[in-house]
Amino acid sequence: MEYKWLQSFIVAAQTCNFRTAAQQLHLSQPSITVHIQQLEEFLHVQLFKRERNRVQLTEAGKLFQIEAQQMVLQWEQSIERIRLVSKGIHEKVIIAMTPLMVETILPYVLYQFINDHPALEISILVEDSAKIEDLVHQHQAHIGISLLPTSYRHWHQELLIESPLELVIPLDAYDDETGAYIDYEELFQTYTLFTHHHPTIWNELLHNY
DSSP states (O other): OOHHHHHHHHHHHHHSOHHHHHHHHTOOHHHHHHHHHHHHHHHTSOOEEEETTEEEEOHHHHHHHHHHHHHHHHHHHHHHHHHHHHTTOOEEEEEEEOHHHHHTTHHHHHHHHHHHOTTEEEEEEEOOHHHHHHHHHTTSOSEEEOSSOOSOTTSOOOOOOOOOOOOOOOOOSSOTTTSOOOOHHHHHHHSOOOOSSSTTTHHHHHHHO
């Protein structure tokens, strides 16, 4: 069984269209057809049923689609591990985090972590807090750094940093005693409030103001 057969089958199974599969894989349509035929001959089973101008997966094809995806994933993971080992790296860690973290504490923390763990390769996924938990749950990331707590009770979570909520207003050139009275309600009505940087507090804050 060849890797290119599996690639052609997986894309053809997803699209149910050999022409579309050929375009996505940058191959000719006859090449896709040959790959599917060779795979069917190797497995001694029909993977697609051809009806008029359309193709549909057979029951065996639906079952093999799951198996093929797992084989390709295992194949790619094995190649990735070999590539990392050749560089002296023994493991790759994928961290999903919010844009706010990337722009603030990430450079310092990441630099320190890499120095302490040279055998690890770090990959960063930047995503909104609401989506980070799903990335970890779907095994697309090993660690999630989010502004939201996890909803999974069995998951381990730690508080990394606390960030105070600060109100920044134009300087009036006076000290606290001689300066003009600050009407906070007027300030919120006058100036733009940057919202949704911290989903755990903004809904309550917007409701109050």
